[in-house]
Amino acid sequence: MDLLEVKDLKTYFYTYEGTVKALEGVSFSVGNRKTMGLVGETGCGKSVTALSITRLIPDPPGKIIAGSVLFKKKDLLKVSDEEIRAIRGKDISMIFQEPKSALNPVYTIGDQIAENVLLHDEDLKNLSKKEKKREAWAKSIEALRVVGIAEPERIARSYPHELSGGMCQRSMIALAMVCNPSLLIADEPTTALDVTIQAQILELMKDLIKKFDSSVLLITHNLGVVAETCDDVAVMYAGKIIEKGNVREVFKEPLHPYTKGLMEAIPSVEKRKEALKSIPGSVPNLINPPSGCRFHPRCPYVKEICKEKEPELFDGRVACWLYGGAR
């Protein structure tokens, strides 16, 4: 059984304009020690998926209305608040897009990492309060060293505003890895960084994943990142998974017209001469999504059935009428 199995997850936001159906039955799984990439255009529900897994959707306006999130055979949507808190930051930790704003401006980096250690680390249980603090601080320094920070003591005593974005993201990774989580959810961890720093951070994440035997859910809209780091990939469109599979398979032969479009939109040396293609149209409104297949208004291969009936995920690989049902 896989480490994380998300089944039929539905998360809605109840806003003044109407109900935003951000997730409309999302299913995927992340295997042991596997890295799963979740890709899709902005607003398709990637972050909502990540936050739903650990029940961090702000309520109001959000609500997880259906589905299950099996993590180590436990349904995280059913466990008590206490249990989910024990899992957050320890078994499942998260990294976010904006490293600078993800760290609290009024506490030092070291204090913010040590807070996590103090909260979850079993080794500290029998120590006195003072020893606990000292030990937690030592572990924080070590965590900063592990993420390749040259002067961990100095950085630990710094405040977020004193550090660069890349440094903050390294610190966030240290914070996420300090309790040795079995699952790391990284929500666009490199999007806000410079290209050179992006590569460094990705390299670091790959190393750490190997070192700590963690599984990863890597959220990105960059297919290049997926090709480089992931074992599996799931493509999201308007609150649904429309294609998933092994990275090699999907990249070799993308099936869904949307995935094909995404692939063609990746810039590369060979394609430099041709104009870069982009998918016409824009992401649908999730309050009143299109009928049938949500991609049909933008799809070049649209058929009558696409407008009427939603395709299921045929063979667990692609949700498109081109490949299943009435061919």
Add this chain to the structure above:
Amino acid sequence: MKLRDYIARRLLLLIPTIIGVTLVTFLLTNLMPGNPVRLLLGERAASPETIAALEAQYGLDRPLYIRYFVYLRNLFMGDLGMAIHTPFPVSTEIMARLPATIELGVTALVLATIVGIAVGIISAVRSNRLSDHVSRVFALTGVSMPVFWLGLMLLLLFYYRLGWLPGMGRLSVSIGLEHITGLHTIDAILTGNLTAFVDAVKHLILPAFCLSWLEMAMIMRITRSSMLEVIRQDYIRTARSKGLRERVVIYRHALRNAMIPTITIVGLSVGALLGGAVLTETVFAWPGIGSFMVESISFKDIPVVLGITVVLAFANIFSNLIVDILYGVLDPRVRYG
């Protein structure tokens, strides 16, 4: 060491501030109609010689600018001059009444800060529920009601109609209390005089509440809105993703950030409370420097009015300085310079 330099620089700024404040007050009080000496002598038909002699005694016969410079010189030597409508030095008169104002002002400030922040947090955390609506209506009433009118209404209800609380003064006449600090509640505790303590507190309730309502409302509103703003920040999501309890997320991660704008309002409150004290003390016959100021204005007692103004200016500047220092304590991004 930077902080020390900063404080020194801020204290130096006191000098131009005091000059500015006294100049404006000096000019304004002299623009007021009426002659203090005539007011002092009252209806008695005084001879022009008596009036001239008294005017010379208080230096009122000299030109305005000379009087101002003499006043400033004396002020910087720590001399506030003699009061006109009482036989004592201005400093003696102020010192006699300052404890009453401090007791009222500090009580009101503490009340406004604690209640304002607490209700603000609850209001933000439970936003748009009943408790939020109730406290917002309360706050709106607070900021839109004139202090003196609120005072009168409180008197009408709790003193006149219900008779639950005393309506004027600081202590019932029948109660004796040893004078140590001049703050009746503190003195009562120091001397172990429970009856006096209860009596002093009862006297404090209405004026302190009246004085603090506006500030309480302002502090509540700013705490609520900055708390709502902070709760949406990414680092709060990070704190939750660590598995912290919601209470810890709010008190450790959100509150300290939300306090930064609140502190500004608390600092400004000190000035506003001192201004409000003039009205509140008058309504509740509270024998502090606020009601004394009103009395002195009606006697056109310029030295007293100036003296009280200087004291209020000092209080204002010091509270602003404390706020600036607190900023640095709360927010590591603040650099003094």
